[in-house]
Amino acid sequence: MASRIEIMKQFLEQMRGLVVVDRESNIVFIDEQYARDMCREAKELIGLPVKQIIPTSKLPVVLESGKPILGDVFNYFGRPSICNRWPIMKDGKIIGAVSFSIFDEIKESENLYESLNELRSKVDYYEEKLKKYSGVRYSLADILGSSEGIVELRKAILRTSCTNSTVLIQGETGTGKELVAHSLHLESLRTHHPFIKLNCAAIPHDLIESELFGYEEGAFTGARKTGKKGKFELADKGTLFLDEVSQLSMAAQAKLLRVLQEKEIERIGGTTTIAVNVRIVVASNDDLEKMVKNGTFRSDLFYRLNVIPIKVPPLRERVSDIPVLVKKFVEKYGEQAGLGSVEVSLEVLTLLMQYRWPGNIRELENAVERAIGLCSSGLLELHHFEWLVPKIEMVKITETKNIKEAKAAAERNIILSILHTTDGNIKQAAELLHIDRSLLYQKMRRLGIKYRQ
Numbered sequence: 385m386a387s388r389i390e391i392m393k394q395f396l397e398q399m400r401g402l403v404v405v406d407r408e409s410n411i412v413f414i415d416e417q418y419a420r421d422m423c424r425e426a427k428e429l430i431g432l433p434v435k436q437i438i439p440t441s442k443l444p445v446v447l448e449s450g451k452p453i454l455g456d457v458f459n460y461f462g463r464p465s466i467c468n469r470w471p472i473m474k475d476g477k478i479i480g481a482v483s484f485s486i487f488d489e490i491k492e493s494e495n496l497y498e499s500l501n502e503l504r505s506k507v508d509y510y511e512e513k514l515k516k517y518s519g520v521r522y523s524l525a526d527i528l529g530s531s532e533g534i535v536e537l538r539k540a541i542l543r544t545s546c547t548n549s550t551v552l553i554q555g556e557t558g559t560g561k562e563l564v565a566h567s568l569h570l571e572s573l574r575t576h577h578p579f580i581k582l583n584c585a586a587i588p589h590d591l592i593e594s595e596l597f598g599y600e601e602g603a604f605t606g607a608r609k610t611g612k613k614g615k616f617e618l619a620d621k622g623t624l625f626l627d628e629v630s631q632l633s634m635a636a637q638a639k640l641l642r643v644l645q646e647k648e649i650e651r652i653g654g655t656t657t658i659a660v661n662v663r664i665v666v667a668s669n670d671d672l673e674k675m676v677k678n679g680t681f682r683s684d685l686f687y688r689l690n691v692i693p694i695k696v697p698p699l700r701e702r703v704s705d706i707p708v709l710v711k712k713f714v715e716k717y718g719e720q721a722g723l724g725s726v727e728v729s730l731e732v733l734t735l736l737m738q739y740r741w742p743g744n745i746r747e748l749e750n751a752v753e754r755a756i757g758l759c760s761s762g763l764l765e766l767h768h769f770e771w772l773v774p775k776i777e778m779v780k781i782t783e784t785k786n787i788k789e790a791k792a793a794a795e796r797n798i799i800l801s802i803l804h805t806t807d808g809n810i811k812q813a814a815e816l817l818h819i820d821r822s823l824l825y826q827k828m829r830r831l832g833i834k835y836r837q
Contacts, residue, residue: 555696
């Protein structure tokens with residue numbers, strides 16, 4: 385009589401294309417036939433990252449999102465196949481993921497696959513149309529990188545997207561806060577409704593309220609005869625993204641707070657309230673908590689906005705992501721410049737990873753675009769970035785100077801402390817410091833210490 389282990393092993397072998405990974409995306413089981421199709425032995429693949437063996441695998445996405453991917457059409461060694469992918473849960477936590485083909489005999493279902501591929505193409509086409517209609521330009525795939533900070537950022541977006549809570553995105557200028565806002569909308573249940581954005585810093589204070597709440601006919605001189613819908617009405621059932629929210633005037637802050645509390649607006653010049661169903665996402669490169677302490681931002685509004693905070697890391701904290709970002713920008717601007725495929729030398733990547741990038745990703749993109757403009761071949765080299773070298777050298781000098789100053793200050797404090805302990809006795813102080821008395825005098829002169837007993 386077959387044992388339970390033998391039965392389970394036989395069952396697993398009947399599932400074509402079966403791959404099981406752990407929480408770190410390492411393979412813990414793979415179908416032997418699938419391994420042989422790759423000219424490998426199943427046992428030698430155990431423990432390896434699934435992306436290393438199957439570059440197109442979406443199991444890491446399942447692990448990151450916690451959501452299954454069902455009925456996905458993929459290429460199985462030149463033949464279309466359908467695959468299901470599921471997270472493996474234990475005590476409410478994800479411990480791994482599994483993928484397998486739905487059909488055993490792929491050849492018998494080729495017509496179905498062709499129909500599904502055709503349908504998928506149509507869905508992709510209409511999804512692109514929908515993105516343009518809804519105002520969304522970026523998705524989760526545009527947030528590039530594999531650093532710890534970016535991995536956590538993508539997880540935060542996926543966790544947050546399924547709620548309707550207000551989100552506060554904070555980060556330095558040029559870090560990609562707008563990409564986060566777009567991704568939040570695209571991954572949410574509101575994805576089929578409008579995504580409306582407003583840069584609060586780009587609108588004069590006396591016009592910001594009309595932009596947000598709209599106005600009725602004749603509300604003020606120059607108003608449209610038909611009136612105008614505000615951003616809140618336009619974003620109904622969708623998402624309203626307010627960038628640079630710290631630039632709102634106190635009056636506008638008060639009205640925004642009321643909308644968040646009452647879920648309704650009133651147009652300028654209007655007498656009736658209009659109910660709105662909008663998810664608010666705001667972004668700022670200013671420290672709003674500090675502004676609250678300084679009295680330049682309302683504390684009650686801050687607490688309403690700071691329901692789910694998301695911090696976007698600066699580029700200097702994710703240096704390992706620079707190569708993949710550079711590759712993206714080189715492809716973009718190389719194509720625009722008509723250079724075709726452009727390679728980046730190792731020396732260039734080394735140089736770019738030494739810079740602090742105060743302007744973050746936006747500054748890096750501008751640097752690559754400038755270098756592409758100077759390039760006439762298929763290779764970006766150091767001389768294309770020669771204008772960046774002095775900036776890097778200046779940073780090194782500044783950092784070195786700061787280190788020297790810090791060391792000098794520490795040394796001065798120690799000597800002063802010892803002199804105070806010995807009541808200014810130089811001989812005793814030198815003995816406690818384990819240095820010669822003449823050397824102590826030299827240090828005191830260099831550090832500007834004048835100590836008399």
